[in-house]
Amino acid sequence: MRRPSPLPRTPVAERAVIDETAPIEPLWFDEETARRSDETAPVLPTATDAVTAEDDRVGVRDVWAAARARRRTLRAEVRRFTARQRRRRTVWLAVGVALAALILGTLGAAYSPLFAVEEVRVVGASTLDAAAVEAALDDQLGRPLPLVDSSEVKAALVAFPLVESYAIEARPPHELIIRIVERTPIGSVRSAAGWTLVDAAGVALSTTPDAPGGHPTLKITGGVGSKAFHAAGTVFRALPDDIRGQVTAISATTANDVTLTLGATDTTIVWGNADDSARKAIVLAQTMLSLPPSEVDTYDVSSPAAVVVR
Structure with a gap:
């Protein structure tokens, strides 16, 4: 009578894998063992977790929104740190505008009839007849003081040989003074x-x-x-x-x-x-x-x- 053939032997490595992946459950059961099994068991994703992961994905619009928010924040910080400089610039601008308005107003008034020559007065004449000199300068009457023509004044005084030198002085609002130095x-x-x-x-x-x-x-x-x-x-x-x-x-x-x-x-x-x-x-x-x-x-x-x- 023939003996039956022996069963093939399981390799040691396979046995180890089997041992690791298929632990032997004890026949008895208690609460402590169940709790430990639940803690060590892997957590599988649920349907809710899948929706949350899908919501957490960042899109192009989110990037643009974040960039705009960052730019707004930077602008706010820049404005906060440059507030004093902007106030100083505003003050200087206001001063410049006021000064320009004052200058323009002054020039406009000076060249207007408000400052026209109404009297010509000669000072320094002793031998010379002052009234004759004033009469020779009558053509300057009615002119604004800044528009008095010095060449015309010189032409009028050349007719008086006693005049060695002279100076024109405008005395607002209406007086023109001619200071004369007579020849000796x-x-x-x-x-x-x-x-x-x-x-x-x-x-x-x-x-x-x-x-x-x-x-x-x-x-x-x-x-x-x-x-x-x-x-x-x-x-x-x-x-x-x-x-x-x-x-x-x-x-x-x-x-x-x-x-x-x-x-x-x-x-x-x-x-x-x-x-x-x-x-x-x-x-x-x-x-x-x-x-x-x-x-x-x-x-x-x-x-x-x-x-x-x-």
Whole structure:
């Protein structure tokens, strides 16, 4: 009788897998074992969990919404941190607008009839007839002060030889002031028309048939354009007022031999050239205090360090 064939043997690895995946359940049952089995059992997804996972997926609209929210947040932060700068900019803008409005308003008012010239007043005229100068400037009446034409004023004053220089001053709202510096005549020279009163620059101020009183007569070699005349004019202007009023004649053949004559006593003052005229005038005034012209025939101040009196 044949023996039956033995059953094939199960490999060890397969037995181990079987052991791990199919644990042997005990025949007895208690609550503690059931609880532990529930805790270790894998959690399978339910239908509700599937819906939630589907809702959690992020779409393009969600990204755009998040980006917009982020930009709004950034703008809010920027506005918050730049609030002081914006306030400062607003203040400066308001100041600039107010200043521009003020300037425009001022210019508009200045060039309007509100500031038109209603009176022309001449200041500084002594020998010159101020009323005649004002009448010559009547064409400036009615013009706004900023539109006063200086060239027209100059053309009107050229007709007055005594005017050496002038300045125009606008005094709102309606007054135009002309400040004049008159030429200082130094004497009269003989001419074909009579006697011509001239200043230190040789400008003819007036001409009369006879020598005008109160001014010295000039005997200058070379005429009003010579160096001798220039030296004589410099000397006369350097004299103190009290001595200048006593001079009745000035003569010079060159720039180095200017001579003055005091008419009341016929005293001669030898001046020499025009160099150091201010010092010579001081020395002469001091000498005349101690030795008046009535006691002196000649004062020689050509060398101010050593005055000679004869």
